[in-house]
Amino acid sequence: MSAQTQAPANLAAAVQSTLDTLGGHGETRRDFLKIMGVSAGAATLVTVGTTLPTEKAEAFAYEPYPTDDELTTVVTSCAHNCGSRHVLVAHKKGDVIVRLSTDDGRYQQGGVFGKDTEQEPQLRACLRGRSYRSRLYSPERLLYPMVRVGKRGEGKFKRVSWDEALDQVARKMVELRTKYGPTALLDQSYAGASYGVLHKSDQIEGLLGRFLGMFGCRTNSWSVPSYQATTFSSNITFGTIHDGNEDDTYAHSKLIIMWGWNPAYTFHGGNTFYYMRLAKQRGCKFVLVDPQYTDSAGVYDAWWIPIKPNTDAAMMAGMAHHIFSNNLQDQEFIDEFCQGMDAGTMPDEFKDKENFKDYILGKYDNTPKTPEWAEKICGVKADDIRKLADMYARTKPAALKASWAPGRNSYGEQYNRMAAALQAMTGNIGKLGGCAEGVGKGWHSESVAYPYDENANLWWASIKSDRWAHCVLNYPNVKREEIGCWPRDDELDGKIPNIKGIFWQGSDWFNQLTNINKEIQAIDKLELVVCMDSTITPSGIWADVLLPIATHFERHDTALPWYKGHYYIHRPKVIEPLGESKTDFQVFTELAYRLEQLEPERLKDFGKKYNPRASREYFQKNDEVDEAYLIAWWNDRVRGHQNVKMSWEEFKKTGTYKFKLDKPHIAFREQIEEGEAFETPSGKIEILSTELVNIKDWTRTKYGYEIPYIPKWVEPFESLNHEKAKTYPFHLVSPHPRHRTHSIFNNIPWLRETYEQEVTVNASDAKKLGIQTGDTVEVWNDRGKCVVPVYVTERVLPGVAVLFEGAWMDLDANGVDRAGNPDFLTLDAPSPAGAFAYNTVLVDIRKTDLEHRPGWDRLATARSHVFRRDD
Numbered sequence: 001m002s003a004q005t006q007a008p009a010n011l012a013a014a015v016q017s018t019l020d021t022l023g024g025h026g027e028t029r030r031d032f033l034k035i036m037g038v039s040a041g042a043a044t045l046v047t048v049g050t051t052l053p054t055e056k057a058e059a060f061a062y063e064p065y066p067t068d069d070e071l072t073t074v075v076t077s078c079a080h081n082c083g084s085r086h087v088l089v090a091h092k093k094g095d096v097i098v099r100l101s102t103d104d105g106r107y108q109q110g111g112v113f114g115k116d117t118e119q120e121p122q123l124r125a126c127l128r129g130r131s132y133r134s135r136l137y138s139p140e141r142l143l144y145p146m147v148r149v150g151k152r153g154e155g156k157f158k159r160v161s162w163d164e165a166l167d168q169v170a171r172k173m174v175e176l177r178t179k180y181g182p183t184a185l186l187d188q189s190y191a192g193a194s195y196g197v198l199h200k201s202d203q204i205e206g207l208l209g210r211f212l213g214m215f216g217c218r219t220n221s222w223s224v225p226s227y228q229a230t231t232f233s234s235n236i237t238f239g240t241i242h243d244g245n246e247d248d249t250y251a252h253s254k255l256i257i258m259w260g261w262n263p264a265y266t267f268h269g270g271n272t273f274y275y276m277r278l279a280k281q282r283g284c285k286f287v288l289v290d291p292q293y294t295d296s297a298g299v300y301d302a303w304w305i306p307i308k309p310n311t312d313a314a315m316m317a318g319m320a321h322h323i324f325s326n327n328l329q330d331q332e333f334i335d336e337f338c339q340g341m342d343a344g345t346m347p348d349e350f351k352d353k354e355n356f357k358d359y360i361l362g363k364y365d366n367t368p369k370t371p372e373w374a375e376k377i378c379g380v381k382a383d384d385i386r387k388l389a390d391m392y393a394r395t396k397p398a399a400l401k402a403s404w405a406p407g408r409n410s411y412g413e414q415y416n417r418m419a420a421a422l423q424a425m426t427g428n429i430g431k432l433g434g435c436a437e438g439v440g441k442g443w444h445s446e447s448v449a450y451p452y453d454e455n456a457n458l459w460w461a462s463i464k465s466d467r468w469a470h471c472v473l474n475y476p477n478v479k480r481e482e483i484g485c486w487p488r489d490d491e492l493d494g495k496i497p498n499i500k501g502i503f504w505q506g507s508d509w510f511n512q513l514t515n516i517n518k519e520i521q522a523i524d525k526l527e528l529v530v531c532m533d534s535t536i537t538p539s540g541i542w543a544d545v546l547l548p549i550a551t552h553f554e555r556h557d558t559a560l561p562w563y564k565g566h567y568y569i570h571r572p573k574v575i576e577p578l579g580e581s582k583t584d585f586q587v588f589t590e591l592a593y594r595l596e597q598l599e600p601e602r603l604k605d606f607g608k609k610y611n612p613r614a615s616r617e618y619f620q621k622n623d624e625v626d627e628a629y630l631i632a633w634w635n636d637r638v639r640g641h642q643n644v645k646m647s648w649e650e651f652k653k654t655g656t657y658k659f660k661l662d663k664p665h666i667a668f669r670e671q672i673e674e675g676e677a678f679e680t681p682s683g684k685i686e687i688l689s690t691e692l693v694n695i696k697d698w699t700r701t702k703y704g705y706e707i708p709y710i711p712k713w714v715e716p717f718e719s720l721n722h723e724k725a726k727t728y729p730f731h732l733v734s735p736h737p738r739h740r741t742h743s744i745f746n747n748i749p750w751l752r753e754t755y756e757q758e759v760t761v762n763a764s765d766a767k768k769l770g771i772q773t774g775d776t777v778e779v780w781n782d783r784g785k786c787v788v789p790v791y792v793t794e795r796v797l798p799g800v801a802v803l804f805e806g807a808w809m810d811l812d813a814n815g816v817d818r819a820g821n822p823d824f825l826t827l828d829a830p831s832p833a834g835a836f837a838y839n840t841v842l843v844d845i846r847k848t849d850l851e852h853r854p855g856w857d858r859l860a861t862a863r864s865h866v867f868r869r870d871d
């Protein structure tokens with residue numbers, strides 16, 4: 001195992017002592033804030049969440065429970081990168097939210113609440129949203145700025161004033177840029193706050209990217225952990241990532257193949273499950289292709305086809321073989337809409353190239369990709385491959401929903417491209433009840449409020465997001481292709497970024513990117529690590545400066561749907577920001593003014609240019625300016641571009657704006673029904689990619705290494721078929737948890753009652769290992785180790801282990817993660833098209849005496865009652 005930095009060993013004890021103190025004696029919320037604020041500005045040493053006085057516990061009952069008519073009710077929305085977007089209703093007493101409810105049909109007036117009908121479904125919150133109050137008032141809330149005083153990762157901070165914190169950040173930014181040049185600061189903002197129009201964290205449209213870009217020092221992170229393989233595939237095949245239908249179209253499918261898709265856990269759009277249920281009631285058949293028998297399969301009584309992880313492209317090739325060799329393809333559709341599917345669809349200029357059908361039939365490599373060939377790779381019986389291919393080709397319309405997880409692999413894009421080829425050859429694209437996803441973005445929202453089009457997304461280098469550690473550790477002896485460094489035709493072309501600082505905004509990426517141990521090594525080489533968040537997160541523990549950010553309940557915005565759904569939800573400021581929190585926009589604006597003072601000539605008017613509607617007062621008073629941006633967004637973009645008649649004032653009263661579509665939104669309907677061109681170079685569905693076939697020197701591209709120009713089966717870096725499986729016999733997959741949004745909500749006791757972090761293995765493997773449900777095991781490989789309880793079941797393929805992503809890391813003194821975070825095991829090697837290889841992981845498992853701890857926050861349970869009183 002790689003060398004480890006000291007764990008935040010004292011942290012858990014520290015948090016426990018805080019909570020023993022805090023939880024016990026029933027302070028009011030105001031007292032808590034007062035206590036947390038005692039040492040304002042003073043250089044008191046604070047280990048995250050410590051140093052509060054001890055007092056005797058006093059029981060606190062919050063009865064009588066206030067009824068709705070005693071409370072103020074504010075309609076707002078839930079947030080984050082969670083797979084959907086729903087209504088939350090905050091019931092307040094004074095400035096404290098005492099209850100949260102959701103769209104429940106009781107108040108069916110005004111337009112906020114849905115009718116629970118096929119046309120107008122409710123926007124009903126899931127278990128995470130409903131528990132949001134305990135996140136808002138959790139003991140992990142970051143209430144004031146802090147700077148590190150211990151070693152990185154040790155968790156020792158002192159409280160400082162905003163003035164001190166921002167001054168430190170601004171000075172260091174100038175120093176790093178001057179000393180190391182315009183690539184010194186790495187932008188690692190991500191989607192924690194992407195789905196609002198104003199207070200946005202995002203790699204492309206976000207506040208941080210624009211801020212660092214305008215400052216003149218930014219290395220961008222270009223790849224998306226969720227679906228970079230899929231993005232690549234959708235873009236080269238269809239010319240867009242808007243290849244999604246709206247969810248109501250599922251109700252019209254006759255066959256739904258859930259390929260690596262578990263919507264019962266992993267939310268993927270609006271009312272997905274509701275519409276799938278309608279399909280079921282109307283006789284739709286369901287199939288699941290997944291190494292585990294999921295709850296989605298259970299609910300829909302799906303035919304489960306267990307598959308070896310990462311071998312999906314091979315199985316799909318086997319299906320294509322069956323379809324071609326039995327002439328089951330929709331030849332008319334292929335002839336009219338596809339490029340490179342077969343000899344007849346090859347443009348003259350590529351006549352000498354390989355077409356997809358010839359590849360499948362083995363014309364060039366003498367290897368027909370028969371179901372028998374596929375069986376040897378993917379472990380699915382040839383007969384089952386044939387049966388599924390037959391069902392898919394003959395049932396119309398059929399939705400092959402190829403989700404992202406099987407593409408979150410090395411060469412994952414080949415799976416997505418192969419899926420697109422199947423969708424196209426069966427003519428299921430652009431049709432009601434069919435499916436072309438892919439990325440699956442459905443309806444287009446107007447996603448940004450401020451005039452950031454100017455100066456958006458400036459950068460001086462762009463690397464694959466999870467290769468930063470590799471870059472930092474090996475600088476300057478790094479080849480561009482090793483880090484997916486994006487070439488630019490300027491003087492920096494081909495230069496490796498010299499990263500010396502990192503900003504996390506709306507991301508917990510130290511906990512969530514691949515190969516955390518490598519990150520732990522690399523972070524010591526940095527000179528500035530800033531974490532902006534509303535809670536103390538595992539990433540924050542490793543930062544130099546922690547800046548407390550107001551949540552979406554504490555600022556004004558409008559919520560956007562997540563990939564699917566055609567509505568906006570108004571998001572008023574429900575309560576005042578807790579502690580000394582500020583919004584991200586306030587922080588960047590104030591930093592811009594400070595930087596301008598430090599470099600008056602170079603950064604002339606930076607503050608004003610960054611936030612044109614504001615003056616420097618904005619740091620203290622932001623409400624009016626924020627609303628002005630939102631009004632402008634509504635008037636220019638929503639009313640202007642989307643023809644909405646409703647005024648902003650009315651929208652504020654109504655709470656949601658739901659678009660009524662005159663017909664179901666189906667991706668590529670216009671192309672198929674009206675002959676519009678696809679947005680690809682050829683105007684066709686490109687099974688053979690014009691872009692890829694024309695690339696001469698791969699090292700001149702961000703991909704670095706060759707990618708086949710038609711979909712092909714490519715062996716993953718590691719799999720159960722690999723030599724390495726002799727040493728590490730389990731293939732680990734790490735899906736997204738039902739009870740968390742990645743790492744968000746990990747600290748919520750209510751949610752932990754629904755699920756505990758555990759690794760799932762098959763009963764036959766458990767027998768071999770001599771383990772049973774509840775035993776503590778260690779899961780390890782040459783990259784790291786974590787300790788977690790085991791769950792034994794028949795519902796997972798032998799040789800496969802399942803461990804959900806997002807657990808808050810908790811290192812012991814030897815660098816072993818006690819919390820069970822799979823990213824201690826994942827691989828950061830660059831898959832050429834940019835896919836994060838999260839699900840390409842071999843591990844071994846054994847019973848252990850090592851300690852499992854479900855996270856240091858675990859010690860912080862059930863304290864939110866402290867905040868419920870307002871006296």
Ligand SMILES: Nc1nc2c(c(=O)[nH]1)N[C@H]1C(S)=C(S)[C@@H](COP(=O)(O)OP(=O)(O)OC[C@H]3O[C@@H](n4cnc5c(=O)[nH]c(N)nc54)[C@H](O)[C@@H]3O)O[C@H]1N2
Nearest residue numbers: 192193225226506507508509512532734742743744805838
């Ligand atoms: N092993 C494994 N690892 C994975 C995956 C996997 O499948 N397997 N999946 C990957 C995927 S697809 C993703 S998307 C990533 C997600 O990785 P992250 O984006 O790091 O995940 P989150 O836990 O959602 O972290 C978002 C953070 O933003 C903060 N935040 C929320 N709102 C705001 C705001 O308004 N301002 C600021 N400043 N902060 C805010 C939250 O408190 C939280 O700490 O994880 C990846 N990691």
Ligand SMILES: Nc1nc2c(c(=O)[nH]1)N[C@H]1C(S)=C(S)[C@@H](COP(=O)(O)OP(=O)(O)OC[C@H]3O[C@@H](n4cnc5c(=O)[nH]c(N)nc54)[C@H](O)[C@@H]3O)O[C@H]1N2
Nearest residue numbers: 083226260266267309310403404405406735736738741742
């Ligand atoms: N509750 C909840 N919902 C979420 C999120 C969350 O954190 N929590 N995160 C959101 C985000 S950012 C994202 S990116 C999406 C992710 O959405 P997905 O990528 O669809 O979801 P996962 O949960 O990673 O995986 C879904 C299924 O794929 C299977 N699988 C894994 N590897 C393979 C493989 O190689 N082949 C096959 N056939 N199956 C495989 C898993 O066993 C699992 O059942 O979810 C979104 N929705």
Ligand code: SF4
Nearest residue numbers: 078082086125126129
């Ligand atoms: S966490 Fe996401 S899916 Fe759950 S209620 Fe909130 S917005 Fe909806």
Ligand SMILES: [Mo]
Nearest residue numbers: 081225226227
């Ligand atoms: Mo994601």
